[in-house]
Amino acid sequence: MAQKIETERLNAYFGAVHAVKDVDLGIPENKITAIIGPSGCGKSTLIRCFNRMHEVVHGARVTGKVMLDGKNIYDADMDPVLVRTKVGMVFQKPNPFPTMSIYDNVAAGLRLNGVKDWNRLDKTVEKSLKLAALWDEVKHQLDASGVSISGGQQQRLCIARALAVEPEALLLDEPCSALDPIATAKIEDLLFDLKNSYTIVIVTHNMQQAARIADYTAFMYMGELIEFGVTKTIFEAPDKELTEKYITGRFG
Amino acid sequence: MSLEIRTFRRRKLVNLLASAAALSCVVVALIPLASILVEVAVKGYGALSWGFISNPIIPGGGIGNAILGTLQLVFYASLVGLPVGILTGIYVSEFGDNVFGRTIRFFNDVLANFPSIVIGLLAYSLFITYFGFSILLGAIALAIIMIPVVANTTEEALRMVPNSLREASLALGVPRWKTVLKIMISNGKAGMVTGALLAIARITGETAPILVTARYSYYWALSPSDPTASLPVAIWFNALDQSVTAQQEAWGAALILIILVLSLNIVVRLLTRRNRFSNSYQMVKKSWLRKSKQSA
Numbered sequence: 050m051a052q053k054i055e056t057e058r059l060n061a062y063f064g065a066v067h068a069v070k071d072v073d074l075g076i077p078e079n080k081i082t083a084i085i086g087p088s089g090c091g092k093s094t095l096i097r098c099f100n101r102m103h104e105v106v107h108g109a110r111v112t113g114k115v116m117l118d119g120k121n122i123y124d125a126d127m128d129p130v131l132v133r134t135k136v137g138m139v140f141q142k143p144n145p146f147p148t149m150s151i152y153d154n155v156a157a158g159l160r161l162n163g164v165k166d167w168n169r170l171d172k173t174v175e176k177s178l179k180l181a182a183l184w185d186e187v188k189h190q191l192d193a194s195g196v197s198i199s200g201g202q203q204q205r206l207c208i209a210r211a212l213a214v215e216p217e218a219l220l221l222d223e224p225c226s227a228l229d230p231i232a233t234a235k236i237e238d239l240l241f242d243l244k245n246s247y248t249i250v251i252v253t254h255n256m257q258q259a260a261r262i263a264d265y266t267a268f269m270y271m272g273e274l275i276e277f278g279v280t281k282t283i284f285e286a287p288d289k290e291l292t293e294k295y296i297t298g299r300f301g
Numbered sequence: 302m303s304l305e306i307r308t309f310r311r312r313k314l315v316n317l318l319a320s321a322a323a324l325s326c327v328v329v330a331l332i333p334l335a336s337i338l339v340e341v342a343v344k345g346y347g348a349l350s351w352g353f354i355s356n357p358i359i360p361g362g363g364i365g366n367a368i369l370g371t372l373q374l375v376f377y378a379s380l381v382g383l384p385v386g387i388l389t390g391i392y393v394s395e396f397g398d399n400v401f402g403r404t405i406r407f408f409n410d411v412l413a414n415f416p417s418i419v420i421g422l423l424a425y426s427l428f429i430t431y432f433g434f435s436i437l438l439g440a441i442a443l444a445i446i447m448i449p450v451v452a453n454t455t456e457e458a459l460r461m462v463p464n465s466l467r468e469a470s471l472a473l474g475v476p477r478w479k480t481v482l483k484i485m486i487s488n489g490k491a492g493m494v495t496g497a498l499l500a501i502a503r504i505t506g507e508t509a510p511i512l513v514t515a516r517y518s519y520y521w522a523l524s525p526s527d528p529t530a531s532l533p534v535a536i537w538f539n540a541l542d543q544s545v546t547a548q549q550e551a552w553g554a555a556l557i558l559i560i561l562v563l564s565l566n567i568v569v570r571l572l573t574r575r576n577r578f579s580n581s582y583q584m585v586k587k588s589w590l591r592k593s594k595q596s597a
Contacts, residue, residue, distance in 0.1 A: 102472055107398055134474030140486035144465040148487045161483055207469070214473055 389516025454496020
C-alpha cells in the first residue's frame with residue numbers, strides 16, 4: 050500500500066498552544082482517509098499541515114516532517130504555493146468567491162496562476178464541474194454569481210474549484226457540517242467516485258459519515274493520534290479503550 | 302392567559318416607543334443636513350450665472366479660477382495621496398503583521414487627527430523654497446492630509462473581507478501577492494472607493510492649509526507652479542466682506558463646492574455599483590457561450 054502523505058513526529062502550534070502532538074501517520078494513496086475526534090482535538094490543524102495552510106495563521110508553527118511522495122514539504126527549498134497546487138483543500142463553510150461567476154470560480158485557480166488559454170479553461174471548467182457532480186445543475190447559469198446557488202451546490206462548486214488545478218490529493222475539512230442530509234449524500238457519492246484518481250483526507254464530526262465512506266480512519270484526541278487503521282476495525286474492534294469510548298458515544 | 306396578553310401589550314408598547322425614539326433621532330440628525338443644503342441652495346442660487354462660474358475673480362466678480370483651482374488642487378493631491386494611501390493600507394492590512402506595520406498604523410492614526418493647519422504649515426516650511434506659493438505646494442499639503450485617511454479606510458475595507466476567501470485563494474496555490482491583488486481588493490473594493498471619496502471630499506473643503514500654501518489669486522493659474530484661488534478660500538474671503546454682492550458670491554461658491562463634491566460621489570458610486578460581481582471574465586464567458594451554441 051503506497052503512502053501518499055506521511056508525517057514524521059509532526060507537531061503544530063498556535064503561539065503557546067500545542068495543537069498537534071508528535072503525530073506519525075501515513076495517508077494511503079487513492080483511498081479515503083477519515084480523521085475523527087472531538088472538537089478541538091487538532092484534526093483540522095493536522096490536515097492544514099498537509100498543504101502548508103497552517104502557517105498562514107499568525108503565530109502558527111510546525112515542526113517535524115510531512116512527506117508528500119517521499120519529499121518533505123517543509124524543506125527549505127519547497128515552495129508552499131507549489132505544495133498547495135498538489136494538495137487541494139475544501140473548507141468547512143462553502144466559500145466561493147462572491148465577486149466571481151460560477152465559471153470564474155472554477156477557473157480561478159488556473160487564471161490566477163496565469164493560464165489565459167480559453168479552450169483549456171473551458172475544458173477544465175466543464176471537466177471539474179462534472180467531477181464535482183454539479184455540471185448538470187449549473188451548465189445553463191455559468192455566468193451567475195458563485196454565491197447565488199444553494200449551500201450544497203456552493204460546496205460542490207468549491208470542490209470543483211479545488212479539482213480544477215488538478216491536485217493529487219484533496220483535503221476536506223468537515224465539508225458537510227453546514228449541509229442537509231441530501232446535499233451531504235451527494236458529496237459523499239462524489240468523494241466515492243473521486244477516490245480512484247485522488248487521495249482524499251476528510252475531517253468529520255459525523256462518525257456515520259466516516260463509517261460510510263472512509264477506507265481508513267484515524268482517531269485523534271487532545272492533539273494526539275490515538276489510533277489509525279482500516280475503518281471497519283476502528284469502528285468494530287478498536288485497539289484502544291479511548292477509541293471505543295468515543296465510537297460508542299460515551300464521551301466527546 | 303390574561304397575564305400573557307398584558308405582557309404582550311407591554312412589549313408592543315415598548316417596541317413602539319423605541320421605534321419612535323429611534324426615528325426622531327434620525328430626524329434630529331437630518332435637520333441640520335437638510336437645512337444647510339436648503340439654506341445654501343436658496344442663498345447661493347441667485348449668484349449662479351454663466352459669468353459667475355466662467356470668469357476669474359477679478360474683473361467682473363466670478364469664481365471660475367477658484368473652481369479650476371480647487372479641481373487642480375484635488376487632482377494633484379489625489380495623484381499622490383490616493384496611490385500612496387491605498388498602498389499603505391494594503392501593506393498594513395495584508396503584510397503589516399509586524400512591528401513596522403503596527404508602527405505605521407499608529408502614526409496613521411496620529412496623522413489622521415492632526416490639525417490640518419499644522420500640516421499646511423509643515424508643507425510650507427519644508428517646500429516653500431522649492432515651489433513657492435503654488436498649486437503644487439497646496440497639493441502636497443492636501444496629499445499629506447489625504448494619505449492617513451485613505452490608508453485607514455483601505456485597511457478597514459480589506460479587514461472586512463472574510464478570511465475564508467483569503468484562505469480559499471491561498472489553498473488553490475495562488476501566491477500571496479496575487480491573492481491580495483485579485484481576491485482581497487476585488488472583494489473590498491466598495492469600502493476602498495468609499496474611503497477614497499471621503500478623503501477627496503475632505504480635502505476639497507480644506508481651507509486653512511490652502512491659505513498658507515496655494516494662497517489666493519484673482520487670476521487664472523496658468524501652471525501648477527502658480528498660486529491659485531480655491532472655492533473654500535474664496536468663500537472665506539467673500540464671507541469676510543460685508544457687501545451684498547460678496548455675501549451672495551460666498552453663498553454661490555459654497556453651493557458650487559457642495560455640487561462638486563456631491564456629483565463626484567454620485568458618479569463614482571454609479572460607476573462602481575454597476576458590476577456587483579466580476580465581469581472581467583465576460584470575454585471568456587462569451588467565448589464559451591458562443592462555442593457551446595455552435596456545437597449544439
